[in-house]
Amino acid sequence: MTEGRSCPLAYRYQADHLCAEPIPVSEDVVYVIGGLYGNPHALTEIERMARSEERVGRRVRLVFNGDFNWFNASDELFQDINRRVLRHTVSLGNVEFELANPSAEAGCGCAYPEFVDQGVVERSNRIMTRLQAIAARYPELQDQLSRQPRHLCLMFGGLKILIVHGDPDSLAGWGLAHEAFSAGNDSAVQAWLQATDADVIACTHTCLPVLWSGRGGERARTVVNNGSAGMGNLRADTRGLITRISTGAPADNAVVGHDQGSIEVSLVPVAFDVKAWLPQFDTLWPAGSDAAQSYRSRIVQGTSLAPEQVVFHSVV
Secondary structure, eight states, rough: OOOOTSSOOGGBBGGGTSSSOEEOSSSEEEEOOOOOOTTTHHHHHHHHHHHHHHTTOEEEEEOOSSSSSOOOOSHHHHHHHHHTTTTTTEEEHHHHHHHHHHOOTTTTOOOOOOSSOOHHHHHHHHHHHHHHHHHHHOOHHHHHHTSSSOOEEEEEEEEEEEEEBBBBBBBBBTTHHHHHTTTOOOOHHHHHHHOOOOOOEEEEEESEEEEEEEETEEEEEEEEEEEESSOOOOBTTOOOEEEEESSOOOOOOOOOEEEEEEEEEEEEEEEEOOHHHHHHHHHHHTSSHHHHHHHHHHHHBBSSOOGGGGGOOOOO
């Protein structure tokens, strides 16, 4: 097993079991928040967004589907992020799994594919080691994390919303990555939709956003990957993205969206205060540090993606 490239068997699950017992949701809007990456300013903005919806009569459920820890490498920030997030509905990412259940052979638990540079892998392993040392000082938070599920299935608007971190086979799977859709993974997506019986699969983990729409059997289906809530996802855009699923009014500021009958699925921006976050990040991760080398340029500049490059449609 190569640290950071492969993962323990505990990361695996069976796709046909994931939506066996969906949890009813009574709220009007669900935010699926993946990849917060320990950014407290993004969390504050997401909380503000939810309050704004509630002021106009829309009840909002916040669902964090993993990797809400990463850059929060200080005692104060580690406690703050976890205590705020754990008030809500939570499922684990590989980061939280390794913080709660450290396994030496997993490294960061990212399961990076071959196209990811080895330097990125090694830096992520060292980031995890640093964060694990902090987490070990807070066993009560480790215990809370250890009791969270690896996936969730919600019944919302009469539809099954499957929430995973990676893909329907693994906590750290890359089968729903932007790169996988670009390479043409329709057959795998259709197989997962059939196996899970989900109407929507919402994921994160792989850092770049996706909104795929198609059909599975006689039903319209959607796959959505929010990329990262805590750092930029698009070209020259420092805003994070979250997945918004609603039964009422669609988002008026969606980057991309898809109407699926009784629900609207969209990617909406998280316009956090990057000028406040960057000095805090630089203090924790100064120039030359692992996180600075891997992520600072993205925090400052976003990615190379235009919004239209996020959207995919089934070719089947």
